[in-house]
Amino acid sequence: MDIEAWRRKIDELDRQIVLLISERAAAAQEIGRLKRTTDLPVYEPNRERVIFENVRTHNPGPLPDIELVHIYERIVDVMRALQRNELASRPGTPANLAHQNPTGKDQ
Numbered sequence: 001m002d003i004e005a006w007r008r009k010i011d012e013l014d015r016q017i018v019l020l021i022s023e024r025a026a027a028a029q030e031i032g033r034l035k036r037t038t039d040l041p042v043y044e045p046n047r048e049r050v051i052f053e054n055v056r057t058h059n060p061g062p063l064p065d066i067e068l069v070h071i072y073e074r075i076v077d078v079m080r081a082l083q084r085n086e087l088a089s090r091p092g093t094p095a096n097l098a099h100q101n102p103t104g105k106d107q
Contacts, residue, residue, distance in 0.1 A: 021075070025082055032083030042083045048076055 001009070035042060055072045056065045063071075 024075070025079060028079040028082050035083065042080055051076060 032042070034040075052069050052072060055068055059065050059068050
């Protein structure tokens with residue numbers, strides 16, 4: 001393939017990635033709603049470890065695991081903020097679910 005064909009392929013892959021990230025965000029919002037009703041915290045470090053291990057386990061390359069995990073760290077940060085915003089926008093939300101502690105992690 002020439003460079004234009006590769007760019008078209010990348011453009012199509014980007015469209016697919018956007019759809020998948022949007023689907024993931026919708027799932028994260030639903031989890032945020034469930035956390036609100038069950039008084040669970042937004043930040044769950046054990047769950048994040050499971051996500052990152054899953055990413056490493058299923059990484060076919062060529063990205064090194066550490067680089068893919070860095071991408072997922074950002075995705076998880078954004079999804080956590082989405083959950084936090086979902087929780088903060090609801091009346092009657094416990095304050096400890098909607099605020100960050102000094103380490104930058106949710107309580």
